[in-house]
Amino acid sequence: MSMATTAPTRRPRVNLAVVAPIVALIVLVLIGMALNPNFLSFANITNVLARSAFIGIIAIGMTFVITAGGLDLSVGSMAAFVAGLMILVMNMLTESMGGGLPVILIGIALALFTGLAAGFINGILITRAGIEAFILTLGTMGIYRSLVTWLADGGTLSLGYEMRELYRPVYYEGILGISWPIIVFAVLAILGEITMRHTAFGRHCAAIGSNEKVARYSSVAVLRVRLMTYVLLGTLVGIAVVMYVPRLGSASATTGLLWELEAIAAVIIGGTLLKGGFGRVWGTVVGVLILSLIGNLLNLTDFVSPYLNGAIQGVVIILAVVLQRNTGAAR
Amino acid sequence: MSMATTAPTRRPRVNLAVVAPIVALIVLVLIGMALNPNFLSFANITNVLARSAFIGIIAIGMTFVITAGGLDLSVGSMAAFVAGLMILVMNMLTESMGGGLPVILIGIALALFTGLAAGFINGILITRAGIEAFILTLGTMGIYRSLVTWLADGGTLSLGYEMRELYRPVYYEGILGISWPIIVFAVLAILGEITMRHTAFGRHCAAIGSNEKVARYSSVAVLRVRLMTYVLLGTLVGIAVVMYVPRLGSASATTGLLWELEAIAAVIIGGTLLKGGFGRVWGTVVGVLILSLIGNLLNLTDFVSPYLNGAIQGVVIILAVVLQRNTGAAR
Amino acid sequence: ETIGISIPAATHGWAGALNFHAERTVARLSEANPDLEFVLTTTSDPGQQVSDLEDMVATRGIDALVVLPFESEPLTGPIQRIADSGVWVTVVDRGLAQEGIENLYVAGDNDSFGRTAGQYFADTLDEGAKVVVMRGIASTVDNERVAGFEAALEGSGIEVLAMDHGNWNRDTAFNLMQDWLSRFPEIDAVWAADDDMAVGALAAIDQAGRTEEMFVVGGAGMKEMVQRIQDGDPTVPVNVTYPPAMISTAIEMTALGLTSGAPMSGEFIIASELITPENAESFYFEDSPY
Amino acid sequence: MTDPILALNGVTKSFGPIEILHGVDFALHPGEVHALIGENGAGKSTTMKILAGYLDPTGGQVTWQGKPITFAGSDEAEDLGIIMIHQEFNLAEHLSVDQNVFLGRELRRGLLLDHKAMRAQTADLLGQLQCRVDPGTPVNRISVPDKQMVEIAKALSRKARVLIMDEPTAVLTERETEVLFAQIDRLRAEGVAILYTSHKLGEVKRIADRVTVLRDGTMVRSDLTADVTEDDMATAMVGRELSDLFPPKAAHGAEPILEAQGVSVPGVVHDASLVLHRGEVLGIGGLVGSGRTELAEAIAGLRPRSGTVRLKGQDLPANHVSQAMRAGLVYLTEDRKGAGLLLDKTLRENLTLGQLDQFGSPLIDRKREEAALDTAIGDFAIRAPERGMAVGDLSGGNQQKLLLAKTLLSDPQVVIIDEPTRGIDIGTKQQIYTLIARLAAEGRSIIVISSEMPELIGLASRVVVMHAGRIVGELADAAVTEGNIVRLAMGMDHSQGGHEKDSAA
């Protein structure tokens, strides 16, 4: 299970592993400061944090799924589907009920419920029907993506103007200048970290990811815990959508494209083991911020061809992980 | 490692696991026959087989990588990059050398070498620098994709007209009406299957994927074998490109998009374990054919909105795997 | 003074050409006006485009924005806010969901794109002729083009055998065309909502040896296609323009407005034209990558 | 005598078409230690798993306090207080010791885990077991015997009414065994019913009140321990008389074949030097955690090390297993499950894994592999119900035999065997001892690391003893006695014993 590919000489491990993603983050911040004086401006910081929130919230859930030895490729499409459905229903309700706060509340409830249900479907098929998570969620990824395209008739589903104005503050306003997505992200990150480290659920996730049989023999309800990780992830996708829809007020076939890869990358950059058995939510948060910052930094300067943005992103991601290569046990 | 989620009662496993992907394939063929009389026409069959060849050849290599407990997300971009470089160099050579067979041979050699080198780079960074394969290849995926966009200046790299005519037969012609891609795919599949089952290399891959420490204690050169799987995969990407370029004579930023997901899906549908330890090349071939056939069938009929093609694809992929859920040990 | 430019990433041929023209124009203008600064970003989804716009405003302090919205609806709000903050806004190609936000609008006409091709079909094909339609990636652009095409066919008695997404991708189009060729014994013409797909379709038709039987009309004036029209290739009789160079026009006009202090506001809609063997010469650009 | 708390009535068990247990009846009584003994593969572990709810019987009945009961799973049995210590480790490697001990029954304060209490209680339990592992260490960093102690601690932490122990002492030294026995005595006094298996018959005689013998899935006898001798037990198990366990020691040559000079492994082994001669059986003694395994692995090229290792005068590079193996030196690991065998692969694939080039190149000759497996099955008396089964489904002892066969397949000149007879029954043990003596007689040299004192004494003509990572002494011939080894191993005495080597750093 754990086959610590012992490198020739033993290095002091623990500290580096803990510190590495943070160091990567700090390096990025320093680069940003050097590149552009506006980098540390309040506006830029809040922009970056707020836009990290969607992937961030999803990645928190992904941390649990991966820690328990699972995977979910469908989250991006799921987000698009949930957003599409939410908008469609809100528009319909606006027509029949005439808009207003209740419509928004119903929309939010619907998003949360749909996310939860989608997560439940993934989870139940993986745990009960016993389908390899990679394949199942690849399948549902295609299904949700198709469904949203179909709902939008190939185009874009847009929230009615009136509703959009009413709903907008959920993304753009907040408390003390800190917008809601940032607050929600922060709260969920803290709750996630506590759940992972200080509750039986978190511990059981790690145990299942480490050795499913051992967990079962220790009377951990393996299937239920695993199912729960997917339900949790689905619900978090719902929450992310609730934050996302007021930002753009629309959903289309391209909404949430590649979010799954970004979320998984953030989780792994944060030090969680891809094969399960160990996960840390705060690492995931750092991972998400690293990924967001790379994009932000590339926009701060233009010393390279935009064609090469992807290449720079790739290099930075790799470097961020090289810093902490000693953690990765199994690969 | 393998914790055969023992259900209360044991089902007869072996046969179903072996037969399942084949059954799925046969069911698809029967559906095809029912839907369209042209389905079994020689032209359609050879079309489907020839277009399967690219992903198929890559998926053969992916089988080894996954069996040895690795993963490679970069193959699609790598293919695009290799194709772009090949075309660029061939065009340059045509100018300086005046075209002809030597240019094609140099182009082929270059493609093979570049593929091999790219695989080597992935492999060496994963095995020596110890970077999690998922992250590393996600990084190189971005890098190669950027590089090809940059090489093509955002557009499309096209092989000069004369060269294209000369090179065309490699995709469109063959022996006895069977085109080269099909022949090459078939030969590589047979070689791959033999390598996996009847050589020390194949055994070692499975051993490493099953338990790396046991493999090391059994004096298997773990790092070298693992590196070799990536080199093999890279070389096969090169071969796939050699078959691909003569088809349309061009490469762009969209070449090979999502090939990695398709290749991995084919491998898993074929019964190889995503966590490593067990792989079968013939299963992968069946998996590739299943995926190609789904696309083919959807094009041969139009009983649903084209928006929903993706959904149907998703459902069929899941169903194909449900048939053989008993194989999947760890998930 | 800083001009921000935000366009889609080069994920298909036309967008690639757009990138090419944008970069070339930026290079040319920066040389000519040393005090002009440009920020060029490319995006692959609307969410990221909004992020890029936010960054331009927060960290680069742009004075003018040239933007090709990835999707109209989601970008309307963010662009409106930028416009409200006093930044000059030039919108390219894809109109916003609300009128009157942008100062300058430079665009092609997707409806006309489809309609022009459809008109050609209606004019040249007999009643009862059979055609297949290759659509792009599901999006508003694609919907508009197809709607225009269908509207032009109305009443012509031409039968659309099948319509599916080739995703503006050569390989997908190749496979799709192969399968249609196996499925339909008779096809009189193919309309591809973009030249990249036409390239794939042509290769498949060529392979099946059915070049005599049908013609293919793509769109956007790819070099290769224009050349074939020029050569009088009966398989590729015409093409429809949708010039990616419109981004250059937009950038140039914006820059001119900033530097000369004589703002060029208004609308420039570039309707699609039919490229025929007669006028093909004027649509052929040797050094364009597209 | 008290009423039985848990009993088996004519229980049978089949895996697929093969019946493993053919009607087993016996009862466990509160306050009684019941030993279950039998050859490898006789069905002891299977019986225990049925009692603890891990497996369903195919036929017959399990009764709890006289009433028939069927467990839906091990949780249900555990709720009744039936706790089992598995023969194979049952620990999640990524989790720390205390997390493992409380896995599935975490202590909470409100919604949150009570880390402090769990850590303290774990430290307490380990203290009772005199195990010095830090509760916060991840399990994949602790040694095999320590894992066993953690496993025991985990069982003790649950309120047991019936405690089932499947070969708990297989990897323990006598000192730890004593500690465990003290705990067993305490539990017996508290009225816990205990079922115990071991291949160490001396232990059985000492600790058990009653002993039941299984042979080929059938009960052959069940007696009060007081009424039987060790020989009786062995005879009942094996079905024949056992002569002397250890073969006579042959004289060995004077030619040094393996020389290790100043071998150090950072943090675990310090400046260890030893010499092995042609045809010699050298023992390495020491307590758990003294660094014997690490030293052996360092010599075999499995660990980074400093110092030199020369085989037949030729230097072996550090951390290069295959070179050592090609030069004729092999190591048999004590960690059968983690480093020895691929549990999800077949016997054949495991047997030949390290030596595939012997079986044809480029293609592997399946027939020769099968022939090699036949030989191995014969030579090592491996009992597998089916040839094509996964190694993980073999009984523990048979896995060990397969591991031996696998390690010796390369026909090595020098063999380092770490715990050679771990979990092996007394009959097969004798065969293995004979084999070791034969190997030595053929001119091969063997290092035996063993925690079983009689084994060291019976096999080795010379024993080096380690303490805290250093070689603290060397005993030869008549000086190889239990007392001398123990004294050195405890670090109590540096000058006792035969010609001691200076090994100060």
Ligand SMILES: Nc1ncnc2c1ncn2[C@@H]1O[C@H](COP(=O)(O)OP(=O)(O)OP(=O)(O)O)[C@@H](O)[C@H]1O
């Ligand atoms: N899951 C299984 N599938 C098939 N056969 C099995 C399975 N589990 C055990 N067996 C077989 O049942 C027999 C009894 O095994 P068991 O583990 O009970 O033996 P044991 O008496 O504990 O032996 P040891 O002393 O070696 O531990 C063995 O032949 C073993 O191979």
Ligand SMILES: Nc1ncnc2c1ncn2[C@@H]1O[C@H](COP(=O)(O)OP(=O)(O)OP(=O)(O)O)[C@@H](O)[C@H]1O
């Ligand atoms: N991977 C590791 N990381 C950290 N410490 C380790 C590791 N492996 C072993 N140790 C520690 O090194 C010490 C020596 O272990 P070793 O297994 O060599 O002991 P040993 O003398 O062979 O005893 P045993 O009878 O337990 O095998 C032990 O304290 C053990 O916990």
Ligand SMILES: [Mg+2]
């Ligand atoms: Mg046993």
Ligand SMILES: [Mg+2]
């Ligand atoms: Mg040891």
